[in-house]
Amino acid sequence: MLRRILIIPFFFISISVFSQGMNLHDFDMKKWHFGFSLSYNNSDFFYNRAPNHSFFQDSLQSLNVASKPGFTLGVVSSINLSPNFKIRFAIPSLSFQERNIEYTYLNSPDSPEFWVKSIRPVYLDFPAMMKIRTNRINNMAVYCITGVRFGIDMASNKDVDNESASSTDQIVKLKKTDFGIEVGGGFDFFLEYFKLGVELKLGVGMLNIHLNENTRFDQPIDYLRSKVWTFSLTFEG
Numbered sequence: 001m002l003r004r005i006l007i008i009p010f011f012f013i014s015i016s017v018f019s020q021g022m023n024l025h026d027f028d029m030k031k032w033h034f035g036f037s038l039s040y041n042n043s044d045f046f047y048n049r050a051p052n053h054s055f056f057q058d059s060l061q062s063l064n065v066a067s068k069p070g071f072t073l074g075v076v077s078s079i080n081l082s083p084n085f086k087i088r089f090a091i092p093s094l095s096f097q098e099r100n101i102e103y104t105y106l107n108s109p110d111s112p113e114f115w116v117k118s119i120r121p122v123y124l125d126f127p128a129m130m131k132i133r134t135n136r137i138n139n140m141a142v143y144c145i146t147g148v149r150f151g152i153d154m155a156s157n158k159d160v161d162n163e164s165a166s167s168t169d170q171i172v173k174l175k176k177t178d179f180g181i182e183v184g185g186g187f188d189f190f191l192e193y194f195k196l197g198v199e200l201k202l203g204v205g206m207l208n209i210h211l212n213e214n215t216r217f218d219q220p221i222d223y224l225r226s227k228v229w230t231f232s233l234t235f236e237g
Contacts, residue, residue: 023139023190028083035194035236037090039072043097046205046225059113061106063220068098076234078131086131088145093125095151097228101172103217117172117217123151127182136190144185149203151178162213172218173211178226180205186232197234203227 027033044067074093078086098120105113129147156176184201205226212218 023192024195027190027195028080028136031080033076033078033080033195033236035076035078035234037072037074037076037093037232037234039074039095039230039232041070041072041095041097041228041230042067043070043099044227044229045099045101046223046227048222049220050222059105059107060103060220061112062102062104064102066100066102068100070096070098072096072125072230072232074125076236078236084133084135086133088129088131088147090125090127090129093123093127094154095123095125095228097121097123101217101221103220115167115217117170119172119174120155121153121174122155123178124154125149125151129182133188139190141188141190142185143188143197144183145199145201146183147181149178149180149182152176153178158211162215167216170215170217172221173213174224175207175209175211177207178205178209179207180226184230193237195236197232197236199230199232199234201230201232203230 045065047065049063072093072095074090076088076090078088080086098118101117101119103115105115107113127147127149129145131143131145133143134141153174153176156174157171158173158176160171160173162170180203182201182203184199186197186199189196189198203226208223208225210221210224212221
């Protein structure tokens with residue numbers, strides 16, 4: 001379904017781009033460009049179980065991470081170094097993410113115990129990206145991007161008291177900050193009044209952001225590193 005939703009507008013944009021003359025012919029002559037970005041994200045974790053924790057300790061049978069959709073809003077600014085090289089910032093970006101960590105405890109073969117711990121960070125992100133773009137083909141160009149991202153979790157639950165909480169109320173905590181790299185690519189469409197960017201990128205965390213408090217739900221986890229796919233529409237004038 002998502003693929004169909006994306007293909008239809010992409011098809012009509014392509015027709016519009018190739019059916020008219022050169023739009024925004026002086027776009028690459030300007031030093032600065034500003035705009036905004038609307039994004040759909042799908043959040044996951046790179047994770048591993050603790051090496052000294054047996055999956056059968058405490059009857060733990062399985063540990064899984066379920067990715068969930070979210071969205072990101074950002075203000076975009078771009079510095080033109082040349083028509084083919086640009087530095088792009090999306091400062092600030094507000095990224096709403098969600099993942100579930102799923103635990104299955106096998107107390108007896110006939111009565112497995114299943115727990116789901118939801119993690120819902122809201123990151124204030126500060127990404128800095130290098131954008132490498134081809135020459136324009138009429139009103140379209142192809143580009144790749146790579147760079148770094150620093151994020152602060154504005155909805156951090158690191159101060160929640162897990163020690164006196166029941167298993168139902170205990171949560172899996174993340175550290176307040178995250179840092180990682182991003183890489184991706186996309187298409188620029190030069191429309192009559194603005195430039196539309198259609199982009200897909202992968203963000204990979206470089207830090208272990210699991211805040212281990214040695215609870216029943218923390219012990220099996222060796223590390224958690226962020227993994228976020230983001231599909232974006234950027235609008236620049």
